[in-house]
Amino acid sequence: MPFGFADYLEKENKSEQTIAHYVRLVNEFFQHLDHEWPSELEVYEIGAKHITGYLRFKKTHSSNSTVNKHIAVLKKFFDYLWENNMIPIDPMSKIRYLEKEDKPMTFTYQELIEHRQLIYQNAKLKSIDKALFALSLYGITFSELDFKKQDVHVMDDDTIIINTVGKRNRHRSIHLEGIEAKVFYDYYQNMLFKPTDYVFVQKLSLVETEQYRPIKHRGIVFISEKIKSIEPFKEFSLTNTRNAYIYHLKVDHHYSIEQIAFLLGVSIHYLGTALPSLRERLANTS
16 A cells, blocks of 8 residues: 555554455545546645545445545545645545435335346346346345355356355355346356456456456446436446345345344344435334
């Protein structure tokens, strides 16, 4: 990590996982700057306008809660730079946290299932787009998409098990069945011949040889926008679909909060606080 930020976090006795998370978010911030500003910025040239532009980009596909986590990391990073005289002023001092939001669900899980063939039979969508949609029906998150080929187990023609690792190193197994298993396998079998260990990837366009890297947020946003262009999926996102899935499990299948947390590989606390749009609904169901 440039500027010695990782070493600083280590001296603060941050865990390896926390350091890796902070470093990833800071690197993502600099990658965005490199993309948006052709002339490479020196760190002391970064101002509030650059940061707010990045946060606006994050807001297009992330909740206020997620954006606030990025703000917290950037505040820590720029405070470190300022304290060590690497920048004349701290641009994050002008950045405020976003208000918590409580957006209602825009579609039901039953509607997704009812209209999913509009996605699977659409000739304009690529196999990766359809595979992502299939996994979204099982509540997959962006962090869980970082799985490898060795994590995929094809049981039979219409059953596939995928082992994933999400935030806070939480493990879970996703059991794809029926049409979702077949749609995913159509994409997966083509990836078996690609020179990469990962399943969801982006091709590096600036190299002569065929090389790939794990898919980034921008790639997920691009796919989501294609799905949103198809009625009635204009509000599609991994988060919205995950929320609809959780509500479906609780209300239609009568899963307990503990069972849902175990199935999704999250804590009970997460279901109570990280999903404000579901909090009241889940509390009022039996």
